[in-house]
Amino acid sequence: MRIHRSFAFVDLSGFTALTEHQGDEHAVSVLTQFRAVVREICARRGVRIDKWLGDGAMLVSVDAETLVSAILELTMALERSSMSVTFRSGVTSGLVILHEGDDYIGHAVNVAARLCDVAAGGEVLVDETVIDAVPAWGAVLSESLVEIRGLDAAISVSRLGLADLAQPVSEDPVCGIPLNAHAAATSTRDAAGRPVFFCSSSCQEVWSRRPNAELDPLGSPRRPLMI
Numbered sequence: 001m002r003i004h005r006s007f008a009f010v011d012l013s014g015f016t017a018l019t020e021h022q023g024d025e026h027a028v029s030v031l032t033q034f035r036a037v038v039r040e041i042c043a044r045r046g047v048r049i050d051k052w053l054g055d056g057a058m059l060v061s062v063d064a065e066t067l068v069s070a071i072l073e074l075t076m077a078l079e080r081s082s083m084s085v086t087f088r089s090g091v092t093s094g095l096v097i098l099h100e101g102d103d104y105i106g107h108a109v110n111v112a113a114r115l116c117d118v119a120a121g122g123e124v125l126v127d128e129t130v131i132d133a134v135p136a137w138g139a140v141l142s143e144s145l146v147e148i149r150g151l152d153a154a155i156s157v158s159r160l161g162l163a164d165l166a167q168p169v170s171e172d173p174v175c176g177i178p179l180n181a182h183a184a185a186t187s188t189r190d191a192a193g194r195p196v197f198f199c200s201s202s203c204q205e206v207w208s209r210r211p212n213a214e215l216d217p218l219g220s221p222r223r224p225l226m227i
Contacts, residue, residue, distance in 0.1 A: 005104065006064040006093040006130060007112040008071050010038070011056035013086045013121035022084075030083050031055060037077055044174075045070045045202050050104070056116070060104065064093045064133035069200060071124055072138050072160060073175050079122070080176070086122045090115025093129040114148045115157065124160040131158060137183040137199055139163040170196075174203040 012034060019027040038057055042049055047070045050058040061067035071089050078087040090113065096106030108129070115125040125146075134140065141161045145154040165180045172179055177199040181187070184197035186204050198204040 001098050002095050003098050004062075004093070004095050005108070006061045006067045006091065006133075007096075007104070007109050008059040008061075008067055008089055008091040009053075009056060009113045009116035010059065010071070010074065010087065010089045011053075011116050011119075013088050013119075015055040015085055018085055030085060033081070033083055034078070034085075037081070038074060041070050041074050041077065041175075044206060045073075045200065058109075058113075064130045065135060066200075067091060068126070068130055068133045068138065068160070069135050072135070072162065073177060073199075075122070075124055076162065076177065077175075088116060088119035088121055089124045090117070090119055091124065091126040091130055093133070110150065111148065111155070114150065115146075118146060118148070125157050126160055127158075128156050134160060135183075135185065135199065137163050137165070137177055137179055172197060172199045172203050174206045175199060177203075 015027065018030060035052070038049065042059060045066055046061070047067055048060045050060045059067060059070070068091060071091055075087055075089070090111070092108045092112040092115065094106065094108030096104045096108055099105050111127060115127065119125045131140065138160055139162065140158045142159045144157055146157040147154045162178060163183060165178060165183055167180070169178045169180050171177065173196060179197040179199060181195070181197065185200050187195055187197045188204065190196050196207070198207065
């Protein structure tokens with residue numbers, strides 16, 4: 001059965017060196033933290049973790065923008081973390097065959113894996129099939145023709161990152177993505193009437209389910225910590 005899906009392969013760059021220099025126990029700790037971050041982001045954004053691949057993973061989504069957003073958030077989250085490794089990813093979209101109910105076979109899967117292979121640490125590489133899915137708070141940082149192992153001709157590849165937004169900028173209170181009124185996917189107001197911007201409806205939904213902020217004796221709302 002042929003279906004349309006978006007795919008991302010993600011990988012910890014430098015994990016082998018980390019294991020060699022800091023030992024297996026530390027490497028396992030880093031891998032555990034990495035998988036926890038991937039699980040949290042994918043669960044919130046509705047992306048499926050198809051399989052773990054040692055120090056990486058294969059992710060699948062029905063919606064390309066959802067997947068691209070998850071990858072950009074994951075890149076930012078790992079850059080801000082204390083983990084001594086970098087993150088790389090390749091993302092594509094296309095028709096594939098769903099084989100035996102739980103395996104995807106097709107060109108899009110192969111290209112996503114190859115893009116991850118050629119990405120440097122900290123890079124998110126995508127082909128032209130997902131360019132239109134880049135969210136308003138994301139940006140194409142560069143474009144080039146790249147030779148991909150197994151393909152007859154070079155393909156157009158774009159490197160993604162966070163957009164350089166005009167001020168004023170505030171962070172999504174759930175995921176920490178920098179936003180302004182133009183880049184936000186949705187917004188609301190807090191108890192004090194101040195605007196709150198969100199990168200996605202899923203982040204706003206998480207925020208709306210938080211415990212209600214209480215007013216202190218001076219009338220200033222205290223926002224509960226997001227766990």
